[in-house]
Amino acid sequence: MAPISLPDPPLIDDAVGLREATDGDLPALVAAVRDPLIPRYTRVPSPYGEREAQEFLDEQRRRRERGIELSLLVVSAESDGLLGSVGARVDRENARAEIGYWVAREARGRGVASRAVALLGRWLFEELGLVRLQIHTETENLASHRVAERAGFTREGRLRSYELIEGRPIDVVMFAALPGDLAHAGVSGDTGP
Numbered sequence: 001m002a003p004i005s006l007p008d009p010p011l012i013d014d015a016v017g018l019r020e021a022t023d024g025d026l027p028a029l030v031a032a033v034r035d036p037l038i039p040r041y042t043r044v045p046s047p048y049g050e051r052e053a054q055e056f057l058d059e060q061r062r063r064r065e066r067g068i069e070l071s072l073l074v075v076s077a078e079s080d081g082l083l084g085s086v087g088a089r090v091d092r093e094n095a096r097a098e099i100g101y102w103v104a105r106e107a108r109g110r111g112v113a114s115r116a117v118a119l120l121g122r123w124l125f126e127e128l129g130l131v132r133l134q135i136h137t138e139t140e141n142l143a144s145h146r147v148a149e150r151a152g153f154t155r156e157g158r159l160r161s162y163e164l165i166e167g168r169p170i171d172v173v174m175f176a177a178l179p180g181d182l183a184h185a186g187v188s189g190d191t192g193p
Contacts, residue, residue, distance in 0.1 A: 001067035001092060004128070011072075011119045016083060016112055018072040018119055021060070025073060026053045028082040032104040041141050042102050043165075060087075067092065074103070074116040083107040086116040088124055088133075096132040097124055101147070108143075114150035121151065121182045131179065136163065136172040148175035152182040 011018040021029065030053050033039065039046035063069035071087035084103035091097065099121065103113045121133050135153055137144040149155070153175035161169035 003065045003067050004070045004090065006064075006070075007072075007123050007127070011123055012077050013115055013119060015077055015110070016115045016119070017075050017077045017080070018086060018116060019075060021057050021071070021073045023054070023057070025082060026050050026057075029053050029073075029085075032082060032084070033102070035105045037105070038102045041138055041144065042100065044102065070120075072120065074101075074112055083112045084116065086113075086120050088120060090124075090128065090130070092128075094132075095130050096134060097128075097130055098134045098136065100135075111150070113144075113147040117147065117151035117153075118182050121177055125179045125182070133177045135175040137175070138165075139171045139173055145173060145175070151177075152184075153177045154181070 006020055007018065027050075030048060030050055033044050033048045036046070038044050039048070045052060060069065060071040064071070067090065069087060069089050071085065073082060074084040074086055075081060076083055082104060084101060084107060086099065086101040088097040088099050099117055101113050101117055117135070124130050124133060133153070135144075135148045135151075136159070137148060139158060145155070154177065156174045156176050158171055158173055160171050162172045163170050
């Protein structure tokens with residue numbers, strides 16, 4: 001499978017930018033994901049230190065080279081400071097991807113996640129020719145539901161015992177977007193991890 005190229009030019013709007021993580025980002029990354037909400041609602045392990053962060057960066061580079069995943073940091077368009085993370089697991093056979101994200105505690109409520117999801121989603125449709133994007137959120141993670149909707153995704157329904165998080169089956173709410181759904185999305189505030 002062909003590697004996924006990094007967006008060129010980099011994805012940016014007036015508030016956020018998306019870029020590949022570097023080793024210099026490790027301290028900020030570790031500090032951000034120590035927020036208990038992030039491992040609670042994502043696949044980020046806990047505890048999480050520099051070793052786990054370095055392993056994550058190395059694995060993400062391998063997965064991008066294999067053409068199955070793209071993971072980018074969400075940074076301030078003004079200062080390049082870490083705000084969060086957004087990524088996509090790509091299923092080229094079915095021309096779709098699943099988007100995941102988290103936002104550092106101090107950056108929540110400013111539209112960071114919805115902007116990042118919309119930026120990445122538009123790029124995935126245009127550059128990879130995908131026909132569907134999906135977001136799965138835990139049923140009680142209402143802030144993440146709002147992120148998906150503000151990014152232009154439509155709620156499709158509840159999937160029972162769909163994922164395992166820390167060994168426990170969870171229900172998720174499925175959100176999806178099709179080409180054109182994200183044209184003007186992603187600019188209002190959100191609060192979720």
